[in-house]
Amino acid sequence: MQNRRGVMRGTLALAGGLALPGSLRAQALLGPAPPLVPMRLSPDQLIDLKCCIRPLRAAGPNLGTETVRDRLVIHNYGHGGSGWSLSWGSAEVAVGKALSVLPDRIAVVGCGIIGLTSAIVAQRAGLAVTIYARDPIQQTRSFRASGSFTPGSRIALAGPAGPQFPDQWEHMARYSWKMFRTMLGLPGEPVAFGDSYSLSDNPIERRTWPADPAIAARYETTGLPQQNSEFARLDSRIRDIVPQSVPLQPGENPFGTPYATRSSHMYFNFPAYSHLLMTEFLARGGRYEMRNLHSPADVGDLPERVVIHATGYAARDLWQDHTVIPVRGQTGWLVPQPGVNYSIRSNNMSAMAKADGIVIMNNNPDLGEMLGVGDSMELPNRAPVEEAMASLSRFFWPADQRGAA
Amino acid sequence: MNRRALAIALAGGLAMLAASPATGRGTQSGVYTTGQADEGARIYAARCAMCHGAQLEGTVETPGLVGKFVANWAGRPLGNLFAYLGRAMPQNAPGTLSPEDTTALVAFILRANGAPAGSRPLSPDAAGLGRIDFEAASLAR
Ligand SMILES: Cc1cc2nc3c(=O)[nH]c(=O)nc-3n(C[C@H](O)[C@H](O)[C@H](O)COP(=O)(O)OP(=O)(O)OC[C@H]3O[C@@H](n4cnc5c(N)ncnc54)[C@H](O)[C@@H]3O)c2cc1C
Numbered sequence: 323m324q325n326r327r328g329v330m331r332g333t334l335a336l337a338g339g340l341a342l343p344g345s346l347r348a349q350a351l352l353g354p355a356p357p358l359v360p361m362r363l364s365p366d367q368l369i370d371l372k373c374c375i376r377p378l379r380a381a382g383p384n385l386g387t388e389t390v391r392d393r394l395v396i397h398n399y400g401h402g403g404s405g406w407s408l409s410w411g412s413a414e415v416a417v418g419k420a421l422s423v424l425p426d427r428i429a430v431v432g433c434g435i436i437g438l439t440s441a442i443v444a445q446r447a448g449l450a451v452t453i454y455a456r457d458p459i460q461q462t463r464s465f466r467a468s469g470s471f472t473p474g475s476r477i478a479l480a481g482p483a484g485p486q487f488p489d490q491w492e493h494m495a496r497y498s499w500k501m502f503r504t505m506l507g508l509p510g511e512p513v514a515f516g517d518s519y520s521l522s523d524n525p526i527e528r529r530t531w532p533a534d535p536a537i538a539a540r541y542e543t544t545g546l547p548q549q550n551s552e553f554a555r556l557d558s559r560i561r562d563i564v565p566q567s568v569p570l571q572p573g574e575n576p577f578g579t580p581y582a583t584r585s586s587h588m589y590f591n592f593p594a595y596s597h598l599l600m601t602e603f604l605a606r607g608g609r610y611e612m613r614n615l616h617s618p619a620d621v622g623d624l625p626e627r628v629v630i631h632a633t634g635y636a637a638r639d640l641w642q643d644h645t646v647i648p649v650r651g652q653t654g655w656l657v658p659q660p661g662v663n664y665s666i667r668s669n670n671m672s673a674m675a676k677a678d679g680i681v682i683m684n685n686n687p688d689l690g691e692m693l694g695v696g697d698s699m700e701l702p703n704r705a706p707v708e709e710a711m712a713s714l715s716r717f718f719w720p721a722d723q724r725g726a727a
Numbered sequence: 728m729n730r731r732a733l734a735i736a737l738a739g740g741l742a743m744l745a746a747s748p749a750t751g752r753g754t755q756s757g758v759y760t761t762g763q764a765d766e767g768a769r770i771y772a773a774r775c776a777m778c779h780g781a782q783l784e785g786t787v788e789t790p791g792l793v794g795k796f797v798a799n800w801a802g803r804p805l806g807n808l809f810a811y812l813g814r815a816m817p818q819n820a821p822g823t824l825s826p827e828d829t830t831a832l833v834a835f836i837l838r839a840n841g842a843p844a845g846s847r848p849l850s851p852d853a854a855g856l857g858r859i860d861f862e863a864a865s866l867a868r
Contacts, residue, residue, distance in 0.1 A: 642814070700788075700819070
């Protein structure tokens, strides 16, 4: 039976254990792991739904440059499901290109995580920066992400991205990782680590996506990826720094499921993180101006001669870059629950504790990266979130107590 | 500051006291017909209101199409708005509006932002629309 007692089973098993294997013996010496505070996944806790479009660009993020009406435009958009995770590394590349023409001031168009981080990297290099954007970061798509370190999520299609891209990606991912580490332990925890448990009745294996030969169509023929095997898979290149999941012994599994893994995952608390970046931006003399560009030619109206263009998915319409593919995603948000500082995932339904609430996601495990591809309907749908909450409740509460939790 | 104009603006949120257009006609001179705006209202209710709101008020996440909207689009050729709607909206099915429907929607949005109707219809002709100024409210006359 999986119920409230399940959360404590690991503790009980340890206390009563006799012949303990090595890792457990060490734990026994130190005493049992403290029990986890159970999550309340009842419908009354659901206070927000957010929907967002990931800007997947087939060839990977656009970091190219072009000249528009004597302005040097440096692109920095199209980061798929990895915009937060790659923000520092991507900004470093873009700002490096700006610095190479020796400006003393630059413009940044867009104030999502990519634009704002680019602005700060430029300021740290001594440049005066004005951000021109339709919305401040709290109202951008960036604020509607889930917000974990997932640098390889829907970042490119392997073929169109070409053979150079993995190296550039790795540079950006490693650079970002180190920069996030400089933000750990700060007030409000803009960046934090948490334990993430994967729970299952069956052995947990990493899913692979071999190409299905029956699917002949592909991005090159349709403009949209047709199956998972077309996506670039890059995460293994940085497995030396990013914690990998470890299988839990029965006595170590707080949930009492037949199989479980645990990993330490890095995540971003959007309110504290955005506040920190905006504070630094303004303290360094940055200027924010509400401005909506209607066409690429509009950069010619900006006083700055060097412009970093970071409008995310909107670049599809502003710059008319139709290689930007919409990938819809949504999250549900529960009231923050003090003491709950971990995440669980089962059958690709997940609940992840963050400072501004517990994030619920329900991602069909059989679709993988294809979920939401080509879908630009940016209104949330409540039912899958409630389904995930009801399903994950079983790890905490017996059936007759669910909802009353 | 003209205090009466300000009062009108605050009361209705709609005062579009014409700033004189730099080029050709401006949207204060009656560039669409009531029939077009009515047709636009019907299309809006069916295809746009679910995201932008029945009163065009928007949400935290989806821009509204009144108020701040004017700051985003005014002082520019109306053709910009026409082109954007045609290629980007409705966001869940971009590129599916006919030029006539797009013109009707532009008329509806203009009316919602206080621009008067006229006797001549707005024509779905990109060059012509490029010569019409989207005029902003001017409170300081
Ligand atoms: C459900 C979901 C979960 C996600 N989870 C993660 C995750 O866990 N980790 C991760 O790293 N990434 C995640 N992502 C991806 C991440 O959200 C994006 O890659 C990122 O937000 C892109 O940021 P951006 O700054 O490029 O764009 P945006 O956040 O969209 O910002 C664009 C900016 O440009 C401005 N703008 C747009 N058009 C114009 C215009 N015409 N004129 C002037 N300004 C304009 C906007 O107002 C805004 O300020 C997730 C995405 C989704 C949808």
